[in-house]
Amino acid sequence: MANSFTCNIVSAEDSIFSGTIEMVVAAGVVGDLGILPGHAPLLTELQPGPVRVFHDGGKEDHFFVSGGFMEVQPDHVTILADAATRASDLDEAAAEQAREEALKAFNDKSAELDYTRASAELAEAVAQLRTIQQLRKKAGKG
């Protein structure tokens, strides 16, 4: 009990993950957060990025969330994601293309542009790529 806690990751469409884990690392708006059992209650907004879940025995799972909220209680963590996917389901080519398109839209001064939306799209694409690269680095090591 002392060194594990329950974690629920839900998105608006589905329950992505639920189980007992040792540690979770998520991208908060002010920086990455690693949560261990017995953490003080915490509420944070998440930015688009990877969420890493460490199971008992060192097994590791990667997820991608496109923003949302995280609630931390001493014995459980709840991640309310706007949209979440397992990192292995992410498509690198699609993410790269989305990033390029977002960049193009961002730099295209002539067109009428919703800047907040374009930058949000860009951030999401970059975060997806970051998740994929992290996953690949891990695979290369192991």
Added chain:
Amino acid sequence: MAAAKEIRTQIGSIKNTQKITSAMEMVAASKMRKAQDLMKAGQPYARQIRNVVGHIADANPEYKHDYMVEREVKRVGYIVVSTDRGLCGGLNVNLFKAVLKDAAAWREEGAELDFCALGSKAGAFFRKYGGNLVAAKSGLGEKPTVEGLIGSVKVMLEAYDEGRLDRLYVVYNEFVNTMTQKPVVRQLLPLSSDMGEDAGHDNEENARPGSWDYLYEPDAKALLDSLLIRFIESQVYQAVVENGACEQAARMIAMKSATDNAGNLIDDLEMVYNKARQAAITQEISEIVGGASAV
């Protein structure tokens, strides 16, 4: 044979009705599956966010959001989720009864009432009933979106922000199973700590409500503002999709019993028809026999 002919036409027309109702039953059954999937998909998020908000209401935060402060109740708002179409048994009627019962209790305490109708049946009902209808939205379809609901929900939230409403409820049908739908009146605002399902049997920390607080990132105000609005939206959205699943289930059951009733009616009429036919034949025979013996 005139009576027999009339009965035949009647049987024919009931058979046509039966065809329609059984087709509607099958349509509702297939739509119900889709509506149920939609409902199930949204359930984990709605449940978890309700738990989180339940914890927040338990905490003693540095920043008290308007939605967390209990005020003297002068005006109560109801978001009533109904169906767009009829022929779904007593679904809407039971729901409206539940609203009126709850509303009558508030009225006795001297509170005034505002209604927000989602779905055309609720709109029509409150127009006839004479409640103070402040917002209405219909034609949500089978795949309601959060965007489609924001407008009418915002009217209620703004009223709450400005102090015109002191309490906000959402009323919808809860999907128990295909046969049973239960109207529920759920409090949205102000937040109460018994919202989460795990209320009451939580860890020690939560056994002492009001004695702890969260750490907030970035800061409490910005975080709670966006989280609580997300909470309201998700609850209303979930209410709408759940009501959608109830609608299809109720329609399926209503159409099934209509089809069964038509079958019974046809059986009865066929019996009457056969008797009439038999009587006509007997009469004809006795006429012939009577005529032959007279010759």
